[in-house]
Amino acid sequence: MYLIHIACTFKPVKEFPLFSSGNSMNRRLAIKQAALLGGAVAFFSSCSEQAKKASIALQKLNLNAKDEELLMKIVEAILPASSSPGAARLNVHHFVLIMVDDCLSPQDQKVFVDGLYSIDAFCKRNFGKRFEKSDKPTQAEMLTAIQNNQDLKEKKEGEIKIMKSFVGMCKRYSLQGFMGSEYYLTQIMPYELVPGRYHGCVPV
Amino acid sequence: MANLNIDSIKDRSFDAIVIGSGISGGWAAKEFTELGLKTLILERGRDVQHLKDYPTTNMLPWEFKHHNQVPYDIINENPVISKCYAFKEDAMHFFVKDKEHPYVQEKPFDWIRGYQVGGKSLMWARHTQRWSDLDFEGPARDGFAADWPIRYKDLTSWYTYVEKFAGISGNRDGLAELPDGDFLPPHELNCVEKYFKSHIAKHYQNQRHVIIARCAHLTEVKDVHRQQNRGLCMKRDLCQRGCPFGGYFSSNASTIPWALKTGNLTLRPHSVVESVIYDENKGRATGVRIIDAITKEAIDYFANVIFVNASALNTNLILLNSKSSRFPDGLGNDNGLLGKYVAFHNYRARVSGTYDGYPNHTTDGRRPTSAYIPRFRNLYRQETDFLRGYAAGFGAGRALQRDLSGFGEALKNEILKKDLGPWRVGSHMMGETIPKESNYVKLDSNAKDEWGIPQLKISVDYDDNDEKMVKDYIEQISEMFASAGFTDIRSTDSKQAPGLDIHEMGGVRMGNDPKTSLLNKWNQLHACKNVFVTDGACMTSTSTQNPSLTYMAFAARSAHYAVEEMKKRNL
Known part of the structure; x- marks a missing residue:
């Protein structure tokens, strides 16, 4: 789905020059080219890893192992490991993929995939650094800036809208996946299948 | 054959x-x-x-x-x-x-x-x-x-x-409008529901009731x-x-x-x-x-x-x-x-609110039912500009209070917290x-x-009688909530079919x-x-x-x- 099949009829491009240089001239050019190409940037990068499929079976999304790895980094940035496990260790990215695959409309799925494909470039354009290459605190700052539409250099409202929606979906499903996980519901907020009681007034 | x-x-x-x-x-x-x-x-x-x-x-x-x-x-x-x-x-x-x-x-x-x-x-x-x-x-x-x-x-x-x-x-409540039955022990009302029950009985001179x-x-x-x-x-x-x-x-x-x-x-x-x-x-x-x-x-x-x-x-x-x-x-x-x-039954309207009382208490376990407000409108005579009336569901409880606006460690720390928010109260109508x-x-x-x-x-x-009843339910329950000191009172009419x-x-x-x-x-x-x-x-x-x-x-x-x-x- 989402053009990947079509894109992959082209010869995969291993080195894509758009973001190879940091100088401002090239950067402006890069943005221009990226805007022209739209999602194309992303599917080339996807194709180079196409042989490796995502590790869980998906019905509608056509995402590969590299996309999955990026998503894993995003969920880990949203809920990182600390004294307790982070989202990646709880396989929250798998839950996010399942929910996007099964519980979103085709329109929202497209926004999700577009967002996943373009987050790296978006961050590079707006924060000067690719998302994947940034450390976790920086990634969290990037996600916060996108969510709140703050400090963005992006001029294209459409790009901002997609990225904001994408980050929103990732956050919502990461929270749902984390707080609905076996770890969380046994270690943090133990869930009782059979409480056997209701007390209407107990001290906090 | x-x-x-x-x-x-x-x-x-x-x-x-x-x-x-x-x-x-x-x-x-x-x-x-x-x-x-x-x-x-x-x-x-x-x-x-x-x-x-x-x-x-x-x-x-x-x-x-x-x-x-x-x-x-x-x-x-x-x-x-x-x-x-x-x-x-x-x-x-x-x-x-x-x-x-x-x-x-x-x-x-x-x-x-x-x-x-x-x-x-x-x-x-x-x-x-x-x-x-x-x-x-x-x-x-x-x-x-x-x-x-x-x-x-x-x-x-x-x-x-x-x-x-x-x-x-x-519970054997002794209400003419809702006869007692052959009951097993009641589920428990929680402290805010009990408070609301006694407040309503007093405030409306025992003409309105809140029961389990x-x-x-x-x-x-x-x-x-x-x-x-x-x-x-x-x-x-x-x-x-x-x-x-x-x-x-x-x-x-x-x-x-x-x-x-x-x-x-x-x-x-x-x-x-x-x-x-x-x-x-x-x-x-x-x-x-x-x-x-x-x-x-x-x-x-x-x-x-x-x-x-x-x-x-x-x-x-x-x-x-x-x-x-x-x-x-x-x-x-x-x-x-x-x-x-x-x-x-007309289930369109809901009213919710917040209560700052009982900050040091909460509930424990789960309860598969709620409190109930029997019909109080037009019980013995016609009092309103619509026929008949409504019963209402009522419930109170506290949820965890978390600020989920951030990302990263800040967000993670929030979801590990167990701080309770204030009591929330809610009601829905069941109109004749x-x-x-x-x-x-x-x-x-x-x-x-x-x-x-x-x-x-x-x-x-629906008809005009139902519209009037929705309006009255929202007004009356909002008034009951306000009189009990509930704040942030909000109502919705789902307009559901x-x-x-x-x-x-x-x-x-x-x-x-x-x-x-x-x-x-x-x-x-x-x-x-x-x-x-x-x-x-x-x-x-x-x-x-x-x-x-x-x-x-x-x-x-x-x-x-x-x-x-x-x-x-x-x-």
């Missing part, structure tokens, strides 16, 4: 046939089989056996692939059932999918159905409030619908009878429940999945296994009833024609007495489709009123709607279902006069005495109480009456 045919007819002959295995059909079958009648239950859906067929009952939250959310394709294909609050990943297998059983909405109507053994008794919300004469006398006092042919005294002992067996928890809802949960196991192999309600609050303890009442956990134990019950799932067979010569119904849901074969079953308990609107459909030269417009329909005067001839169901002249049976066309809507309340009633109403009603005071068709209707279709008016308990009482009462009449050879 002739002998074979006779044998075959004999195999298909019973003393009683009950159409439908839901909450009222289960009761009819229990009474008949206990009284020694060979009884056949025809159920259009599949069999669902207690315990065995509750696939999700012991699943943990994380074991649901979508954490209890319904996938997009299912919602997209089933816009009606997806609106139902209980249609979630854990119980969606108990609900009818729109696509499989289409109907015609002349006006928007969300018809929520459960086609399986046990029907909706598996997923019902289990509230069981008795009616009083303030309800039964409503139509006569206020001049709408038809006078009920019975009063509270006719049903009192039957309420007690079904309550004892089903197991109804409740009466509900079909075993808060104590008596011998009669032990004999049903049912156990104590363990307060899982996962009832819609089917209860592994039999802690709440359902046909599956209670009446059907009880009836099977007598050896007198034949349960036939996958039996879509096409019509009740009327014999012109005998002047009575002789049986029921079904279409086997799987083989599509038409088969006739025969009995002396037939109980139609197919759920309110499907009972209408079956009777409308039971045509003969004596009854060209449907069985018993001499006055043309069959299918008309359908009503429901006035049955009208213009709110009706009929057979669609073209559309048929997979079994060749005409689809039901539903034309039911009729049907989503799952309390549709009427169309085959009871009454003394055969010119204005279909059923007599024993729930017998005036014009065909061996056919009884004791489900929601029989309701002359709706009042505000959750109706299932009254259906159960009607079913038990009518079954006993039918057996007596058979003994007297009147049937």
Whole structure:
């Protein structure tokens, strides 16, 4: 789905020059080219890893192992490991993929995939650094800036809208996946299948 | 061959046939089989056996692939059932999918159905409030619908009878408008609900009340429940999945296994009833024609007495489709009123708020019910610019308070916190709607279902009385909340279509006069005495109480009456 099949009829491009240089001239050019190409940037990068499929079976999304790895980094940035496990260790990215695959409309799925494909470039354009290459605190700052539409250099409202929606979906499903996980519901907020009681007034 | 045919007819002959295995059909079958009648239950859906067929009952939250959310394709294909609050990943297998059983909405109507053994008794919300004469006398006092042919005294002992067996928890509140029953211990009101209760009693000079809802949960196991192999309600609050303890009442956990134990019950799932067979010569119904849901074969079953308990609107459909030269417009329909005067409960409005009291207290465990505010409007006389009134659900509780605006460590720290927010309070309305001839169901002249049976066309809507009542509910509950010191009071009117309340009633109403009603005071068709209707279709008016308990009482009462009449050879 989402053009990947079509894109992959082209010869995969291993080195894509758009973001190879940091100088401002090239950067402006890069943005221009990226805007022209739209999602194309992303599917080339996807194709180079196409042989490796995502590790869980998906019905509608056509995402590969590299996309999955990026998503894993995003969920880990949203809920990182600390004294307790982070989202990646709880396989929250798998839950996010399942929910996007099964519980979103085709329109929202497209926004999700577009967002996943373009987050790296978006961050590079707006924060000067690719998302994947940034450390976790920086990634969290990037996600916060996108969510709140703050400090963005992006001029294209459409790009901002997609990225904001994408980050929103990732956050919502990461929270749902984390707080609905076996770890969380046994270690943090133990869930009782059979409480056997209701007390209407107990001290906090 | 002739002998074979006779044998075959004999195999298909019973003393009683009950159409439908839901909450009222289960009761009819229990009474008949206990009284020694060979009884056949025809159920259009599949069999669902207690315990065995509750696939999700012991699943943990994380074991649901979508954490209890319904996938997009299912919602997209089933816009009606997806609106139902209980249609979630854990119980969606108990609900009818729109696509499989289409109907015609002349006006928007969300018809929520459960086609399986046990029907909706598996997923019902289990509230069981008795009616009083303030309800039964409503139509006569206020001049709408038809006078009920019975009063509270006719049903009192039957309420007690079904309550004892089903197991109804409740507090003896001594309210005229909501008579006490034969109760097991009540569920507990929490501190804010108790505070609200005492505040409201004082503030409204004991004219308004807040009580714990009466509900079909075993808060104590008596011998009669032990004999049903049912156990104590363990307060899982996962009832819609089917209860592994039999802690709440359902046909599956209670009446059907009880009836099977007598050896007198034949349960036939996958039996879509096409019509009740009327014999012109005998002047009575002789049986029921079904279409086997799987083989599509038409088969006739025969009995002396037939109980139609197919759920309110499907009972209408079956009777409308039971045509003969004596009854060209449907069985018993001499006055043309069959299918008309359908009503429901108005569940549109909600009010919520916050309470800063009891900051150092909370609740522990879960409770599968709520508090309840019985009707207080127009109880003894007409006081408002609308007829009748509403009951309300009420509940209070505290949720975790978290700031989820951040990302990264800040967000993670928030979800590890266990700080409680303030008490939140909420209420929803259950308004009486006035049955009208213009709110009706009929057979669609073209559309048929997979079994060749005409689809039901539903034309039911709100009216001005309902709009006024929504407004009054919001005003009154908001005022009650404000007077109790609740803050941040918000109200919503969902404008939801009729049907989503799952309390549709009427169309085959009871009454003394055969010119204005279909059923007599024993729930017998005036014009065909061996056919009884004791489900929601029989309701002359709706009042505000959750109706299932009254259906159960009607079913038990009518079954006993039918057996007596058979003994007297009147049937």
